[in-house]
Amino acid sequence: MTVHDEHEARSFCAGYTDDEGLKRLDRLAVLMLAENRVQNLIAKSSEEFLWRRHFADSAQLLAYVSRKTSPWLDLGTGAGPPGLVIAAMRPDTVCVLVESRRKRAEWLSRAALELGLTNCRVEGRKLESVESFSAGIISARAFAPLPKLLDLSARFSTPDTMWLLPKGRSAGQEVQDLPTPSAALFHVEQSATDPQAGIIVGRGRPEPA
Structure with missing residues (x-):
């Protein structure tokens, strides 16, 4: 399915959450737009x-x-997507949001509190300072070039960790440019919201660069 407009986007989200989840997204939309006037x-x-x-x-x-x-580890969450959005849609999933910029981290904490997201933890520090744990999922939308992203986050991964990395038009090239052992773990899926964008999807623990 390709999502073309706001009506289709809401229906698309409804397929992955319940009515309460949609209500939390409605509230998150209000909070994001209000905060966008501040930062x-x-x-x-x-x-x-x-x-x-x-x-x-x-x-x-x-x-x-x-x-x-x-748990779901989201790197460089910033404005909220995807980590805070996932936490709002799936309150049964533990989500750890890493954001080193103080004002962004404070916003994420306030939003999570406002939405009642007890499943959501904000780490307001650089990833290098976050204590290691085994992540079931690692996501990042605009965190770092792929090799650096994998190097920094490999210690959170296991052979079963899923990687979900929206990378826009560069997705295919970034996978091709990885060293062979790591490149074999990943493939690119078409984005449902942008026909020119891709999502790097993989499973496993990448080899150190």
């Missing part, structure tokens, strides 16, 4: 496409993982 969370041009560009874009990652897979 630059998202591009102003994307505000009218919030459900497609940010919520459905995050929700599509749920198609690649079992509902019981946890």
Whole structure:
């Protein structure tokens, strides 16, 4: 399915959560737009496409993982997607959001509290300072070039860890540029919200660079 507009985006999200989850997303939309007047969370041009560009874009990652897979580690969460969106949609999934920028981390903590997300923990520090744990899923939307991302986060991965990395137009090339042992773990899926974008999907523990 390709998501073209806000109505389709809301329907798309509804396929991955329940009515309460949709209500939390409605509330999150209000919080994000209000905070965007205080700090630059998202591009102003994307505000009218919030459900497609940010919520459905995050929700599509749920198609690649079992509902019981946890915890979910999201790197460089920033404005909220995908980690905070996933936490709002799936309150039974433990979500750890890593964000080193103080104002962004404070926003994520306030939003999680406002939404009642007891499943969500915000780590307001660099990933290098976060204590290691075994992540069931690792996601990142705009964190770092792929080799650096894998190097920094490999200690959180296991042979069963799922990697979900929206990478835009560069997805295929970034996988091709990886060393062979690591490249074999990954493939690219088409984004449901952008026909020109890809999602790097993989399973396992990458070899150190």
